[in-house]
Amino acid sequence: MKRTIWILGTVAFLAAAMGAMPGAASAQAGSSTKGEAALAAIEARSGSMVKGQAEFTVSSGKVTMTVTVTGLTPGSHAIHLHEKGDCSDPEANSAGAHWNPTNAQHGRWGEGSFHRGDIGNLVANAAGEATLTFATDLWTIGGDVGTDVIGRSVVIHDKADDFQTQPTGNAGNRIGCGVIRAR
Ligand SMILES: [Cu+2]
């Protein structure tokens, strides 16, 4: 009897361990992470007044991102997807580098070499408001790890992206950050 209980316990443990493996997790992802929409709530960092959101939807094989932000200084501000879904640091350094699953050079989206997170620049009006709509078939919501935006972060910078300086675009401080979550 004792031995039977031990075996059952081992089976339960193995089942739990397999559930945590990447292969098994993707089979479960249908209900939890593979979806048609995602959202990042953008919060202020580096002492800024930035607030906003980035919404992601899927249509005809493309992901469309719609960003609305307030609290910016008028003018251009770099916006990127960064590799880590972690905005906990006061200066958003926890978000890591630009999302770059293809090991590319930083650049301008759609021209030569560019990171998968190199969205470009937001342009804020005199009231500090900016909106941007961006669509691409290079991203997915819940697809392959090299395309999946879930678990990345949206980062907004103090300065404009110059599309040349490696590996950051010389965009300065990280003034807004939001983790991209399935919804
Ligand atoms: Cu950035």
Ligand SMILES: [Zn+2]
């Ligand atoms: Zn980049």
